[in-house]
Amino acid sequence: MATITEVLARPTYGASGLWSWITTVDHKRIGVMYGATAFVFMLLSGIEAGVLRTQLATPDTDLIGPGRFNQMFTMHATVMIFMVIMPMGVAFFNFVVPLAIGARDVAFPRLNALSYWIFLFGAILMHFSFIVDQVPDAGWFSYANLTEYPFSENMGLDFWAIGLLVLGTSSVAGGLNFVVTIINLRAPGMSLMRMPVFVWMTLITSILLILAMPVITVGLIELVMDRNFGTHFFNPTGGGDPILWQHLFWVFGHPEVYILILPPMGIVSEILPTFSRKPLFGYPFVIFSGIVIGIMGWAVWSHHMFTVGLGPIANSVFTITTMLIAVPTGVKIFNWLGTLWKGSIELTTAMLYALGFVFLFIIGGLSGVSHAVSPSDFQQQDTYYIVAHIHYVLFGGSIMGIFAGIYYWWPKLTGKMLNEKLGKLNFWLVFIGMNVTFFPMHFVGLNGMPRRIYTYAEEFGWGTLNLLSTVGYFIIFIGVLVFVYNIWQNRNARRVSHDPWDAPGVEWSIASPPPAYNFAEVPHIKGRDHYWIEKDLAREAGNPITEPEPAVDPSTIHMPSPSYWPIITAAGVGLIGGGLLSHYGVSFLGGLIAFIGVIGWSNEPASAPEEGH
Amino acid sequence: MAHAPETAHHEPAHPAHGEAQPRHGGTGHGEHSGSVGHDYTTTGLNHRKMLMWVFLGSDCLFFGSLIATYMVYRGQSLTGPYPADIIDIPITTISTFVLLCSSFAMVQALSATNNNDQRGIKIWLLATAILGGIFIGFQVYEFNLFKNEGLTLGQNLFGATFFTLTGFHGAHVTLGIIWLVSLWILSFKGRIRPDTALDVELCGLYWHFVDIVWIVIFTLLYLVGGFDAGPAILGGEH
Amino acid sequence: MGLLPRKRAGSPPEPIPDENAQRPAPRRNRLTRLAFFGAAAALFLLTAACSQGFQSTWDPVGPVAQKQLQLFNVLLWTMVAVFVLVEGALIYIVIRYRRRPGQPRPPQIHGHTALEITWTIIPTALILGLGIWSVFTLFELDQPPTDQGEILNVTVTGHQWYFEFEYPDAAGGKRISTANELRIPVDRPIQLILESDDVLHSFWVPKLGGKVDVVPTRQNRLWLMADSDLIDQPLPATFYGQCAELCGLAHAQMRFRVTVMSEVDYQAWVQNYNPPQALTPQAQQGKTLFAIHCALCHTINGPEIESVAKSRIDSFLTGGDAVAVPGPNLTDLRTRQTLAAGITDLSVENLRAWIRNPEDIKPGNWMSDKAAFYTDGGDANLTDEEIDALIEYLLNLR
Incomplete structure (x- = not known):
């Protein structure tokens, strides 16, 4: 056994260096890696959007042809959804949730690392399509049977499908981990109804992830089999029905919309109370509406398919269910307004972004109602009106919420404050640019411009508004550059206190950046706004809190040691996917590596040798 | 099947992948070190057991979607062979019975573990794995038979949906067999004991789930759909 | 909503800012006035943006599009009202309650159940009302009216990348196949049967009605009708349509036109639907060239023959180097306005350029990919004379 123990010994815990990041199982570091990776992909996908907007700026532009254009919008959406907004959400799950529930890590730290590495390898795998210049080009929805032979003859869709299968594995693993973490690792006193709203939304999102991902997994498997093993799941020439793909895709796809928006809703629900100095208005209703959204999100998928010809009965049912989902969404908005009402509102950058979220999400929600109504949707489906709508909810909603979260938790992550002046410049540029880009799209759409066209003739009269949208894009672009500069200059910023916002969450009671063990002593949660209660009690006792929880000698706290098995296993999973795209031998090798990874993982001692026992 | 919360559980809350091999059970430390004490959990339920349950919930949707595909395409095949031509219910009834027996063996294995009956552990773990193996053998035989009768993935929708659904189920069973064999090997090192019974229990949860899925598949694909003779059988929906 | 008069085509949409100006602002302090002007400016922009473009949904010329617009207008005004109220409230609250130096902690309000119930029930009621109305509209628009003239049946087939129109009985039992231009008589319900032989498309003529997908x-x-009361231009009037579902490379250039004709003109068009005549020696040469180079994919001698069409599709779906694809029916090309799925006007010059190098005009099209006389997206291996001969034949020039 001795030799085996040596082989399987866990890497020791190093504070820095590349190896320490590769082997880390610390939820905070994994959160940072998720966030940084997602941000890189956000820039990449943003550039793809720029190509699209430049091509569409004027009528009959001859910048790129239809082939490239189709690739660009496919990858822009796929990347933004699966490699930016989802992992950004997971970045916040990782960094915030254990801190916010008073835990020292997630329930399964190594599984957490595995999720990240699979995500990274899956994303890279899909981007290999650029290297071999066989880029997916059937849209992020990839409707069959355009995805089938002979309409899609290169490997683009294989990259897309297999890349998403790999990414899906990561999402399910992450979802499982956070469900268990949130249910099972809450500090004493943190009952479900005392959980921060962000944690609640994480829980609902995680449940949606683990239930929705398998559905698209099956769809993707069937697509891959159609393309590679001669089946006819979605191919009419063999009796298959392309509409089945749409059902599978949207049964996943609509919960996915809430996977993208619920975490930012949670973030906003943390920020608004902090900067209004008031507890969240109607906490149980906000939570309950989130749950209702999570459940109803499963009963509305066919509103993406109103024009498919499902018949008036199906369309009526989905019209009503879809319209009703506006009610819980509205309840959230009213409660946010209630939170602000009579508050003491401080317009920090985080707060501006949170308010921007509310402002823009209302617009997106309202336009959503107009195409929930199927007869009205018949004129809007597949037009720029829908493009405007989804960007108001995904950019105006998700991305604004994510920026809000970054500005809010940055001091906790780094101990330094992002520059507020730059932050406000960043916000206003992004906010104005966002509206200049996407508001005109409502009208271009109602004036009859379909989505996904790479060119249009001048006489259709769409030129002016399209040019305006393109101008807006560049305003957003400058705004994001300001953000990048803000991050860059943050190296030299001075340190701030552990609780710069006078925030209610328990995560603000510890030092910034948090020590590896998070909480020296596991807190006993006193109420919904735990740290406000603590601070009040201390103040009443005449001993106000000015310092974070004191640090302790880390060696006295048993923390999970780093492990290299997650990255090995993830590499195996990535290679399995890569092999399906190149040579099955590679898949076999990947399977072997993953198997070794799992064996090593299972037999790994619980801690580093010098911490032995 | 349902396991009551084990309040006096000393199993370290060790991270493990949902389908991972049983892990080293010897250390006495919880890895997550999350909260008060090593094995503190908010609900009193073990992390790994909860993970397994949630994972099985996720897997339900996976099989649910595959089964939905099969049901949607029932009777939609453009060419034969159709289920009525080749489905052999008696043979599959035998293999279904074998798989059900394996669930019984699994229950025995867990019970032996809880009683620290080392001989029983070895016998029942191996019995479960062998019964699972026999089931897979039946499946391989059936696949071959069907292939020889002209049913392939690309032949028709029945072939595509049948092989995909039963194939992924077979893959689940195979994974379970590997897991069982690993436990069986560990049992020779004395690593399967009452205090590590969770390792067996998780495998059992997975195994029973795969069994139940098979019951559904057997009912729908064989007992209900096994007599479908062609596109006309359902009255032609289109 | 009484503010939905039948609108004449060409008239601007509702005078939005004026309407709003009559709405009494609840409180005349500076903030609400600011919000109010902001909303008015936004609404002005809205009006300005509702142009009367070729595919504008604000300008219906048929009952289907009109009912859909009416429904949308109600939704729009409801949305505008909610927008002004909620965003107004948001802006008001943020300005009114912004933090002032030395301000003590505000009252800690945790919620208000009655309020919660109110703002759950009111939207639910509003939405159910709108929902029920939209369901009625949905069913109302499901079937064509039977009391407004004889229904004309047209089968629309989506192809990569053009629409084919087949009239099983255009008039007097005459069968007609054409492409890219749908000709319909005014004030008669048109029942379209939508089919696809390849991938998904979506048939959409915004001014006549919402889209329906074309699914293999x-x-x-889908039924549509052009209403002479709503068309404010002389007949025949042309309206624009476009494929609305991503269908591959040339999706953006899968356009078509709908020409609304008087019943008399329509009958005349049906009568005149005949294959072109080869009236000159040059046209004779063109006819021969057509038979050699074009006839594999294009029909020119009348309606499509089912077996031929099917063999083309089978050949196309087989993929690879299959040479036949279903090309547009060219029988009545000479009477059409446009070329290449509605992207250029039909003229001798444009037709010459198209035959010379289609890839320049419509990237991705199957003609330059599959026809034997094109070399890798380059020019046709045809002499100028041969092209002229083809044109003379196709356009039936003398």
Whole structure:
């Protein structure tokens, strides 16, 4: 056994260096890696959007042809959804949730690392399509049977499908981990109804992830089999029905919309109370509406398919269910307004972004109602009106919420404050640019411009508004550059206190950046706004809190040691996917590596040798 | 099947992948070190057991979607062979019975573990794995038979949906067999004991789930759909 | 909503800012006035943006599009009202309650159940009301009216990348196949049967009605009608349509036109639907060239023959180097306005350029890919004379 123990010994815990990041199982570091990776992909996908907007700026532009254009919008959406907004959400799950529930890590730290590495390898795998210049080009929805032979003859869709299968594995693993973490690792006193709203939304999102991902997994498997093993799941020439793909895709796809928006809703629900100095208005209703959204999100998928010809009965049912989902969404908005009402509102950058979220999400929600109504949707489906709508909810909603979260938790992550002046410049540029880009799209759409066209003739009269949208894009672009500069200059910023916002969450009671063990002593949660209660009690006792929880000698706290098995296993999973795209031998090798990874993982001692026992 | 919360559980809350091999059970430390004490959990339920349950919930949707595909395409095949031509219910009834027996063996294995009956552990773990193996053998035989009768993935929708659904189920069973064999090997090192019974229990949860899925598949694909003779059988929906 | 008069085509949409100006602002302090002007400016922009473009949904010329617009207008005004109220409230609250130096902690309000119930029930009621109305509209628009003239049946087939129109009985039992231009008589319901032989498309003529997808394996139905009361231009009037579902490379250039004709003109068009005559020696040469180079994919001698069409599709779906694809029917090309799925006007010059190098005009098209006389997206291996001969034949020039 001795030799085996040596082989399987866990890497020791190093504070820095590349190896320490590769082997880390610390939820905070994994959160940072998720966030940084997602941000890189956000820039990449943003550039793809720029190509699209430049091509569409004027009528009959001859910048790129239809082939490239189709690739660009496919990858822009796929990347933004699966490699930016989802992992950004997971970045916040990782960094915030254990801190916010008073835990020292997630329930399964190594599984957490595995999720990240699979995500990274899956994303890279899909981007290999650029290297071999066989880029997916059937849209992020990839409707069959355009995805089938002979309409899609290169490997683009294989990259897309297999890349998403790999990414899906990561999402399910992450979802499982956070469900268990949130249910099972809450500090004493943190009952479900005392959980921060962000944690609640994480829980609902995680449940949606683990239930929705398998559905698209099956769809993707069937697509891959159609393309590679001669089946006819979605191919009419063999009796298959392309509409089945749409059902599978949207049964996943609509919960996915809430996977993208619920975490930012949670973030906003943390920020608004902090900067209004008031507890969240109607906490149980906000939570309950989130749950209702999570459940109803499963009963509305066919509103993406109103024009498919499902018949008036199906369309009526989905019209009503879809319209009703506006009610819980509205309840959230009213409660946010209630939170602000009579508050003491401080317009920090985080707060501006949170308010921007509310402002823009209302617009997106309202336009959503107009195409929930199927007869009205018949004129809007597949037009720029829908493009405007989804960007108001995904950019105006998700991305604004994510920026809000970054500005809010940055001091906790780094101990330094992002520059507020730059932050406000960043916000206003992004906010104005966002509206200049996407508001005109409502009208271009109602004036009859379909989505996904790479060119249009001048006489259709769409030129002016399209040019305006393109101008807006560049305003957003400058705004994001300001953000990048803000991050860059943050190296030299001075340190701030552990609780710069006078925030209610328990995560603000510890030092910034948090020590590896998070909480020296596991807190006993006193109420919904735990740290406000603590601070009040201390103040009443005449001993106000000015310092974070004191640090302790880390060696006295048993923390999970780093492990290299997650990255090995993830590499195996990535290679399995890569092999399906190149040579099955590679898949076999990947399977072997993953198997070794799992064996090593299972037999790994619980801690580093010098911490032995 | 349902396991009551084990309040006096000393199993370290060790991270493990949902389908991972049983892990080293010897250390006495919880890895997550999350909260008060090593094995503190908010609900009193073990992390790994909860993970397994949630994972099985996720897997339900996976099989649910595959089964939905099969049901949607029932009777939609453009060419034969159709289920009525080749489905052999008696043979599959035998293999279904074998798989059900394996669930019984699994229950025995867990019970032996809880009683620290080392001989029983070895016998029942191996019995479960062998019964699972026999089931897979039946499946391989059936696949071959069907292939020889002209049913392939690309032949028709029945072939595509049948092989995909039963194939992924077979893959689940195979994974379970590997897991069982690993436990069986560990049992020779004395690593399967009452205090590590969770390792067996998780495998059992997975195994029973795969069994139940098979019951559904057997009912729908064989007992209900096994007599479908062609596109006309359902009255032609289109 | 009484503010939905039948609108004449060409008239601007509702005078939005004026209407709003009559709405009494609840409180005349500076903030609400600011919000109010902001909303008015936004609404002005809205009006300005509702142009009367070729595919504008604000300008219906048929009952289907009109009812859909009416429904949308109600939704729009409801949305505008909610927008002004909620965003107004948001802006008001943020300005009114912004933090002032030395301000003590505000009252800690945790919620208000009655309020919660109110703002759950009011939207639910509003939404159910709108929802029920929209369901009625949905069913109302499902079937064509039977009391407004004889229904004309047209089968629309989506192809990569053009629409084919087949009239089983255009008039007097005459069968007609054409492409890219749908000719319909005014004031008669048109029942379209939508089919696809390849991938998904979506048939959309915004001014006549909302879109319906064209799906292989399915026969979708859509009825439309051009209403002479709503068309404020002389007949024949042309309206624009476009494929609305991503269908591959040339999706952006899968356009078509709908020409609304008087019943008399329509009958005349049906009568004149005949194959072109080869009236000159040059046209004779063109006819021969057509038979050699074009006839594999294009029909020119009348309606499509089912077996020929099917063999083309089979050949196309086989993929690879299959040479036949279903090309547009060219029988009545000479009477059409446009070329290449509605992207250029039909003229001798444009037709010459198209035959010379289609890839320049419509990237991705199957003609330059599959026809034997094109070399890798380059020019046709045809002499100028041969092209002229083809043109003379196709356009029936003398």
